[in-house]
Amino acid sequence: MEYECISPGHTCYVLMPMPVTLVVTLRPDGGYNIMTASWIMPVSRNPPLVAVAVAPRRFTYECLRRHPEFTICVLPPEMQDIAWYCGTTSGKVENKVAKLEAEGKIRLVRLSRVETPGIDGALALIGCKLWRDYEGGDHRIIVGEVVECLARRGSFRDGWTKGTKILYYYGGSRFLCIEIP
Ligand SMILES: Cc1cc2nc3c(=O)[nH]c(=O)nc-3n(C[C@H](O)[C@H](O)[C@H](O)COP(=O)(O)O)c2cc1C
Numbered sequence: 809m810e811y812e813c814i815s816p817g818h819t820c821y822v823l824m825p826m827p828v829t830l831v832v833t834l835r836p837d838g839g840y841n842i843m844t845a846s847w848i849m850p851v852s853r854n855p856p857l858v859a860v861a862v863a864p865r866r867f868t869y870e871c872l873r874r875h876p877e878f879t880i881c882v883l884p885p886e887m888q889d890i891a892w893y894c895g896t897t898s899g900k901v902e903n904k905v906a907k908l909e910a911e912g913k914i915r916l917v918r919l920s921r922v923e924t925p926g927i928d929g930a931l932a933l934i935g936c937k938l939w940r941d942y943e944g945g946d947h948r949i950i951v952g953e954v955v956e957c958l959a960r961r962g963s964f965r966d967g968w969t970k971g972t973k974i975l976y977y978y979g980g981s982r983f984l985c986i987e988i989p
Pocket residue numbers: 828841842843844845846847848861862863865866867868869891892894895896897898899900947977
């Protein structure tokens with residue numbers, strides 16, 4: 809096998825594709841914010857912890873500092889346009905949730921153990937309380953304790969069921985869909 813050198817800074821792309829999620833937080837001025845995040849992973853079963861890399865310049869980070877709760881929504885391919893919009897526009901310049909709701913493109917779903925809602929149509933809604941916030945280079949490593957986890961009825965039994973379609977991202981504007989065999 810022959811190998812070629814890849815810039816260490818491109819390792820993030822070497823590890824892709826990664827699932828596309830929306831991270832919902834509370835805006836300090838009221839209402840909610842949504843940010844698209846693919847740099848996400850489980851880190852512990854007990855306690856149940858997930859980590860999301862959030863760049864500190866994101867409005868989401870400011871929201872998390874004010875209100876330490878968030879909801880992670882795991883997306884199906886039909887929600888790619890919402891993911892692209894929420895991943896290319898900051899809540900600092902636009903109230904994304906108000907806009908998407910006004911256009912009838914999203915509907916919020918209440919969770920019972922966190923104040924942050926989920927987005928209807930997502931495959932899973934994961935309610936988290938901020939557990940730790942670590943320094944991680946140009947991102948913060950936001951670790952959330954999962955206090956509630958909902959999956960679309962019928963789509964999950966110890967794992968995603970046959971035929972479930974999950975949206976993945978591999979850099980730039982490249983998305984793909986993985987269908988569970
Ligand atoms: C598919 C996709 C995945 C992304 N993943 C992340 C991520 O994991 N962490 C991050 O900090 N930004 C990520 N971004 C960029 C943010 O979503 C983007 O900067 C967004 O506008 C931030 O919103 P906010 O300022 O309202 O928090 C991603 C963007 C896209 C399109």
